Amino acid sequence: MAKNRKSCEVPDATIHRLPLYLEKLKLLQAIGVEDVSSRQLAESLDIKASQLRHDFHYFGGFSRPGRPYQVAKLVPALEQIIGIAEPVPTAIIGAGHLGQALANYQNLDVQGFPVRGIFDTNPKLIGVEMRGQPVRDMDELEKVIREEKIKIAILTVPAAQAQTVANRLVEAGIIGIFNFAPADLKVPEGVAVRNERLAVGIMSLSFKVKCILQSQEEDITEV
Amino acid sequence: MAKNRKSCEVPDATIHRLPLYLEKLKLLQAIGVEDVSSRQLAESLDIKASQLRHDFHYFGGFSRPGRPYQVAKLVPALEQIIGIAEPVPTAIIGAGHLGQALANYQNLDVQGFPVRGIFDTNPKLIGVEMRGQPVRDMDELEKVIREEKIKIAILTVPAAQAQTVANRLVEAGIIGIFNFAPADLKVPEGVAVRNERLAVGIMSLSFKVKCILQSQEEDITEV
DNA sequence: GTAAAGCTGTGAAAACCGTAACAGAATACT
């Protein structure tokens, strides 16, 4: 189908907004809202209504002119687009503090990413129960990935081991890697990597803080 | 100085790349590399050399035409721009799993953000030692922020409490909030917020995974 | 000493994204 192919040619910026739309819509659904206009939804997310409609337009539109969006139709449509209409089995590699935090992050399951495997090499951690399942030895990695049909892996190992582990993941059939290690992973085509660098986040925040402090100093000296 | 004011009018996209440049440069510095060309540095980060030079150009350039960049000069220059030439005292609000993970994230200190306060309301957590300091009661929040001159707060409380806590932080003098709660914080001008939504990250990854799977199916049926 | 190669700084071109404007359709109101 041409539409599927086309629906993947979408700006990154739009893709990053889809989860925000879905989150807000689920919230509305939970409090019993049935209809929502592009303006209402957009304003609650601090964006322009035209942008929201433009985003939806990439996927063909979800309503008819003159009628607001129906929450009950929009939610499954977005889930379909994002790829979580069916639960996506997920693994966590690295059961350190961050891995534990993510394993216990309840929303992961709720939002469509049930954790079907937690792995580590540390003998002290192997066997420990986390969220109803034991931490497994890395030896079992390939076996569990295949048996549980895991497609996405969350990587929270030290940077030095990230590439080695990534190679094993790809070999075992993983298609998406959510990488928390500060390393640039090289993966073959057909594998998606998303880097989540906490250091980048806090540093760009720091840049803005510095700018705010500077402008405050200027204001003082100017007065 | 006009330059300071100007140096804050920089595209967000550029700001987000600065930490990546710094990280890579520190790595080069650690292995003894003295000079690096824009091409070398850019290629190791999977971006175009012209973009890197363009980014640096916002700050006036760091070399002279004809000569490559000197790592030893670039590192402190970037630290100055990002605002971490001096350590930036930081607090963690919420000592749950994620808060603990961040508190124990060694690099935070190394990268210029020493944790000077960890707070929670849970009596079971208060007093527990994390990374050499006790978890404090939220009652002490304002006092510690003022005493330690804390400017940046990492917010890892539940979404329902995020806005209330953010208000207290702003009131106490916090200028930058690194928000991990899935909530849209409203803050006055002069306060920077950076939202880090783990759910958004994994969902945009899921979108790409779905696209990869679809294109693979198409390839099969086409063959 | 001169030519060649390599490098940055810089401004213009191209690509991309966000915003605005409007046509057409459904509803609400008089």
Next chain:
DNA sequence: AGTATTCTGTTACGGTTTTCACAGCTTTAC
């Protein structure tokens, strides 16, 4: 019934970001 209002889908516009191209400087090779 007819008009006004509200709403989406869609296209065109404007601004921003990325990429390209090149001028000018520095070193290297011969």
